[in-house]
Amino acid sequence: MNSSNEVxxxxxxxxxxxxxxxxxxxxxxxxxxxxxxxxxxxEKKEGSYKFRDKEYKLVDLPGIxxxxxxxMEEKLxxxxxxxxxxxxxxxxxxxxxxxxxxxxxxxxIELGKPVVLALNMMDIVEERGMEIDIHRLPxxxxxxxxxxxxxxxxxxxxxxxxxxxHKNKNSLExxxxxxxxxxxxxxxxxHHYECVMVYSDEIEDMIDVVTERLQVKYPEMDNYRWxxxxxxxxxxxxxxxxxIGLADIVSRSYELDIINQKYDFIEEVIQECLVNKDKKAxxxxxxxxxxxxxxxxxxxxxxxxxxxxxxxxxxGDSLKGIFEIFLKWFSGSTRExxxxxxxxxxxxxLVVDGIIAGVGGILTFLPNIFILFLALAFxxxxxxxxxxxxxxxxxxxxxxxxxxxxIPMMLGFGCSVPAIMASRSLEDPKDRMKTILVTPxxxxxxxxxxxxxxxxxxxxxxxLLVTYxxxxxxLFVAVMVALILNTFDKKKNIHSLxxxxxxxxxxxxxxxxxxxxxxxxxxxxxxxxxxxxxxxxIWVILNFGAHGMVTDMSESFGASIGKALSPIFAPAGLNQWxxxxxxxxxxxxxxxxxxxxxxxxxxxxxxxxxxMAGMSxxxxxxxxxALNAYSLMVFCLLYIPCAATIATxxxxxHSWKWTIFAVCFQLGVAYFVSTLIYQVGRLFM
Amino acid sequence: MANTLLLMxxxxxxxxGLIGHTYVVEDIQLESSIMRRLQMLGLTQGTxxxxxxxxxxxxxxxxxxxxxxxxxxxxxDGILIGGGVDEQ
Numbered sequence: 001m002n003s004s005n006e007v008x009x010x011x012x013x014x015x016x017x018x019x020x021x022x023x024x025x026x027x028x029x030x031x032x033x034x035x036x037x038x039x040x041x042x043e044k045k046e047g048s049y050k051f052r053d054k055e056y057k058l059v060d061l062p063g064i065x066x067x068x069x070x071x072m073e074e075k076l077x078x079x080x081x082x083x084x085x086x087x088x089x090x091x092x093x094x095x096x097x098x099x100x101x102x103x104x105x106x107x108x109i110e111l112g113k114p115v116v117l118a119l120n121m122m123d124i125v126e127e128r129g130m131e132i133d134i135h136r137l138p139x140x141x142x143x144x145x146x147x148x149x150x151x152x153x154x155x156x157x158x159x160x161x162x163x164x165x166h167k168n169k170n171s172l173e174x175x176x177x178x179x180x181x182x183x184x185x186x187x188x189x190x191h192h193y194e195c196v197m198v199y200s201d202e203i204e205d206m207i208d209v210v211t212e213r214l215q216v217k218y219p220e221m222d223n224y225r226w227x228x229x230x231x232x233x234x235x236x237x238x239x240x241x242x243x244i245g246l247a248d249i250v251s252r253s254y255e256l257d258i259i260n261q262k263y264d265f266i267e268e269v270i271q272e273c274l275v276n277k278d279k280k281a282x283x284x285x286x287x288x289x290x291x292x293x294x295x296x297x298x299x300x301x302x303x304x305x306x307x308x309x310x311x312x313x314x315x316g317d318s319l320k321g322i323f324e325i326f327l328k329w330f331s332g333s334t335r336e337x338x339x340x341x342x343x344x345x346x347x348x349x350l351v352v353d354g355i356i357a358g359v360g361g362i363l364t365f366l367p368n369i370f371i372l373f374l375a376l377a378f379x380x381x382x383x384x385x386x387x388x389x390x391x392x393x394x395x396x397x398x399x400x401x402x403x404x405x406x407i408p409m410m411l412g413f414g415c416s417v418p419a420i421m422a423s424r425s426l427e428d429p430k431d432r433m434k435t436i437l438v439t440p441x442x443x444x445x446x447x448x449x450x451x452x453x454x455x456x457x458x459x460x461x462x463x464l465l466v467t468y469x470x471x472x473x474x475l476f477v478a479v480m481v482a483l484i485l486n487t488f489d490k491k492k493n494i495h496s497l498x499x500x501x502x503x504x505x506x507x508x509x510x511x512x513x514x515x516x517x518x519x520x521x522x523x524x525x526x527x528x529x530x531x532x533x534x535x536x537x538i539w540v541i542l543n544f545g546a547h548g549m550v551t552d553m554s555e556s557f558g559a560s561i562g563k564a565l566s567p568i569f570a571p572a573g574l575n576q577w578x579x580x581x582x583x584x585x586x587x588x589x590x591x592x593x594x595x596x597x598x599x600x601x602x603x604x605x606x607x608x609x610x611x612m613a614g615m616s617x618x619x620x621x622x623x624x625x626a627l628n629a630y631s632l633m634v635f636c637l638l639y640i641p642c643a644a645t646i647a648t649x650x651x652x653x654h655s656w657k658w659t660i661f662a663v664c665f666q667l668g669v670a671y672f673v674s675t676l677i678y679q680v681g682r683l684f685m
Numbered sequence: 686m687a688n689t690l691l692l693m694x695x696x697x698x699x700x701x702g703l704i705g706h707t708y709v710v711e712d713i714q715l716e717s718s719i720m721r722r723l724q725m726l727g728l729t730q731g732t733x734x735x736x737x738x739x740x741x742x743x744x745x746x747x748x749x750x751x752x753x754x755x756x757x758x759x760x761x762d763g764i765l766i767g768g769g770v771d772e773q
Contacts, residue, residue, distance in 0.1 A: 066725040070718065099750040100727050259724050263732075284753070285737065292755075294740050390755035394742035402757060403744065427718065496719055497744060497757030500726075 007055045009085050010163055013077060013108065014092035015101050016063035017383070017502035019120045021045075022150035022511045023092055024060045027160075032060075034518070042073055051160045059086075065100075067107040069237040072424070081111055088114045088163045095119040095132060095147070096503065098274065102266045105141065106197050112223040114166050115143045118159050122147040124503075131275040140269050142196045151508055195225065199261050206232055206249055213244050233258055284383075284503045291384065297391040304384075308375040309471065312448075313464055316368030323364040324608050331356050331605065346549065350539055353602060358535025358595035362527050364607040365449045365591070366520065372445050373519040374512065376414050381507035381515075385410070389499050399479060400486030402426065402497040405435045409478060412442030413471070414519070416645040419444075420652055427496075434485055436649055437662055440641040441478040441669075443471050446590035450636045453594055453606060457616040458629040466630070470637050477638060477669060530589045530643075538585055538596045553600070572635060572671065573628040573678040576619075583635070589642045627685055631678040639670035700743050700761040702736040708766035709733055715763035723764075726754065734766070 014020035025032070028047025045060040061080060062073035069075045081089060091108050093101035098119075108115050117138075125132060138145040144162045148155030198204065210228035214221060221227060221242075230238040231246060234253040291300055331352060338348040379385050385407060393403030405426055412419035416439055423435040443451075447470075455466040541558035543549055550556050554577075561584070562577030569575045574583075578600045586593035598606040601615045619629075640646070640663050650659040702708055710732050713720050727750040728734070738746040743758025 065722075068721075068725070070721070097751040100752045103725065103727065255721070256724060256729075260729050263727055263729055288738065288746070288753075292738050292746060294738075386755070390740075390744060390746065393744040393755070393757060394740060397742060397757070403755070496760045497755060498719065498722065498760055499755050501746060501753040501755055503753075 007057055008164060008167060009057045009059070009087045010090055011059050011061055011081060011086045012090050012092060013061045013104070014063060015065055015094065015104060017500060018063070018092050018094040018101060019150045020063060020092040021060060022508050023118065023120060023148065024058060025511055025514050026150055026153050026156055027058055042076060049160065051157060054164055056160060056163070064104070066104060067111070069235055075237065081113060086113060087167050088116060090116050090118050090159065090163065092118045092120050095121050095125045096128065096130070098132070099266055099270050102269060103262060106262050106265070109141065109143060109196050110226050110229065112226055116159065116162050116166055117141065117143055117145045119145055119147045120150055123149045123152055129276060133273045133275055137269070137273045140272065197262060197265060199258065203232065203254060203257060203261070206254070209249050210246065214242065217244055218242060229258065287504050288387070288501070291387050292390055301388060301391050304379070308372070309468065311375060312368055312372045313467065316371045319367035320364055320607065323366065324605060327360045327364060327605050328608070331360065349543070350536065354535050354539030354599060355532060357598040357603065358538065359527050359532050361595050361598045361606045362449065362531050362591045364605065365452070366523060368448055368452070369445045369523055370516065370520055372448070373414055373516050376411065377512045377515045378507050381512055383502040383504045386499050386501050389497065390501070393497050399482035400489060401431055401434060401482060404497055404499055405431060408435055408439055409442050412439045412444060414445055416440045416444050416641055417648045420645065420648045423652070433653065433658065434482060436652060437665065438478040438481050440645055440666060441474045441481065441638060443474040443637055444590070446642065447636055449591055449594040449607070451633055453597070453612065454629045454633050457612045458626040470633055473634060474637050477673065481669070526589060526591070531592055531595055534585055534588045534592045535595055535599060538581070538599050542599060571679065572674040573631045574635060574674070576622060576624060579632060583639070586636065587640050587643060589644070590636065593636055627678060627681045630681070631674045634677055635670050635674040638666060638673055640667050696765045696767060698762045699734070699736065699747065699764040699766050700739070700745060700758060702766060704736055704739055707733050707735045710764060711767045712765040713763060714765065715760065719760060726752070728764070
């Protein structure tokens with residue numbers, strides 16, 4: 001065998017918040033492939049790593065607490081480990097809360113594949129004055145245990161070394177541990193040399209019987225013991241897949257007994273291996289006494305959000321200048337270059353007025369979007385995000401939702417697509433539907449350019465305030481919709497909050513960088529694809545009419561469409577054909593509202609002082625004032641979500657009916673609210 | 686004195702507990718899906734839980750086996766605890 005070509009397949013698995021993804025990122029860097037697991041919208045991350053002539057293919061499985069078949073993530077992880085070509089499992093455990101993390105470890109060991117335990121956050125354990133007996137722990141668990149720190153990048157090579165060594169060896173020598181013997185058993189259950197977790201005699205007796213029956217009926221089966229345990233737990237998936245009559249011996253589910261006995265064993269392990277329990281008062285408790293304070297918790301949360309948006313606008317705007325100068329130079333020199341090589345005018349116009357105006361205008365918002373995602377990543381990685389669920393629980397409770405539903409809503413400030421996917425953490429299907437319906441009302445980052453442009457054009461002195469008001473209106477509408485739905489909801493179900501509050505930690509710069517880079521890349525990709533093509537289409541329909549290319553845009557196809565629809569928008573003060581065209585184009589992606597405005601008004605860089613002056617002059621000439629602009633912003637905030645969001649709603653709800661309902665509902669709400677604002681506003685202006 | 690002793694022995698739900706005190710879980714009476722999840726997280730009969738924080742609406746934060754969890758009132762009401770454990 002040629003060892004230099006050897007590829008070892010490694011699966012990373014662990015509890016949520018154990019630092020598994022940070023550790024995974026340490027190995028792969030930003031060069032990871034993100035896809036979805038077949039058939040489900042759960043992220044699948046893959047990467048590779050080379051160490052000492054060996055190649056490791058790494059897969060990051062979703063963060064889970066146990067290996068049952070209750071959630072999609074758990075089922076998926078279990079199936080992947082059992083069926084796919086996983087050579088070694090790296091079980092990442094948070095050493096600072098070893099007791100709970102070991103539960104998954106015991107379940108993984110039972111699966112029968114080689115497991116290596118990576119004890120993460122060893123630096124934190126030391127800081128806290130805890131000590132873990134690294135020699136005793138592998139003896140008791142029968143698997144190699146490697147201390148690592150994803151944050152400080154220590155132990156990484158040793159871990160992979162252990163993986164390579166452990167690949168073909170299934171077990172170290174196991175130690176005997178105590179278990180209740182009732183004496184009334186067929187034989188002494190002395191399995192300790194074969195398996196780590198030995199149950200009480202009552203359960204071991206039944207495992208024996210079930211194993212025998214499985215051996216008869218399924219002679220090809222791997223790991224009878226694990227399947228037998230799952231039978232005793234009355235696991236849905238396994239009992240369905242391997243129907244054997246057990247009614248005579250298994251009268252009830254032994255799941256709780258099995259859980260209890262696993263935890264009993266874990267307590268034994270902790271007793272022996274955790275030498276010093278933490279002495280120092282937890283920093284987390286001190287921070288929490290403030291952040292989850294029953295009076296201060298909510299104001300602190302609101303202040304943090306205000307700070308996030310303030311930074312998004314101020315820092316984002318100051319970085320924008322650099323982009324603007326570059327874009328102006330690029331646009332000018334492209335026109336010059338195209339002219340000098342004798343390119344015909346139509347093509348020059350397409351490139352400069354269509355593509356550069358559309359795509360380039362959008363790129364200038366990159367700094368704002370970068371800061372917003374940076375802030376959201378910071379809140380999530382530091383551990384604050386789950387506190388928000390607790391802080392918001394009472395308010396969300398009044399809306400008939402659990403505090404947990406607020407997390408997807410908050411992620412909606414970034415982008416509706418991951419936000420709607422995050423609603424999966426809600427168990428109740430009705431809660432999910434409700435959350436999916438209101439999440440697009442949360443103003444996403446793609447709508448930001450619209451506010452920035454229009455608030456600066458029409459409310460130069462109060463631009464920041466006007467933009468803030470959009471976020472508040474979005475939040476208000478989402479809350480009102482949820483409240484109304486709850487009032488009409490006859491069968492009130494309990495909305496149970498259950499969420500782990502991880503220890504606060506200094507956010508990992510690397511994880512944040514990888515996350516934010518992913519979002520920036522998405523934005524750039526969108527600018528290069530969706531917005532690129534939309535810009536070309538918009539340019540075409542605006543420059544061609546029934547009689548070929550037109551010199552006056554108002555004779556174009558686009559104008560005809562816009563003019564036909566604009567009377568409908570009159571009550572909302574949006575009866576301008578150019579705006580109607582921009583709004584329709586915006587269904588592809590919200591940034592396109594702005595990029596097509598640039599094309600419609602023939603402005604090279606819409607996000608510049610000169611560009612805005614040009615456009616507001618054009619708009620003012622048609623009687624489009626501040627109130628119309630505000631109505632337009634509100635309409636953009638609330639109307640049909642972008643194509644990607646619509647696709648996500650369909651994927652997550654598995655229902656076209658619900659998706660179409662959501663789209664029509666949002667359009668209706670947008671029309672109603674902007675008309676209301678325009679009509680009420682007119683009374684005072 | 687006899688009265689307080691009696692109270693200590695009576696079961697109560699976790700939402701009635703006092704912040705900063707540690708209690709022993711005696712029973713969990715909840716819908717099976719959420720009960721199973723709690724048990725897998727290590728909240729089993731006989732484990733000690735420390736109540737860390739509580740809100741007016743009944744949501745609370747507790748610590749079990751070294752991990753903090755936030756739960757809503759309806760979940761807290763289903764967790765039955767015995768009298769306070771002496772803290773040392």
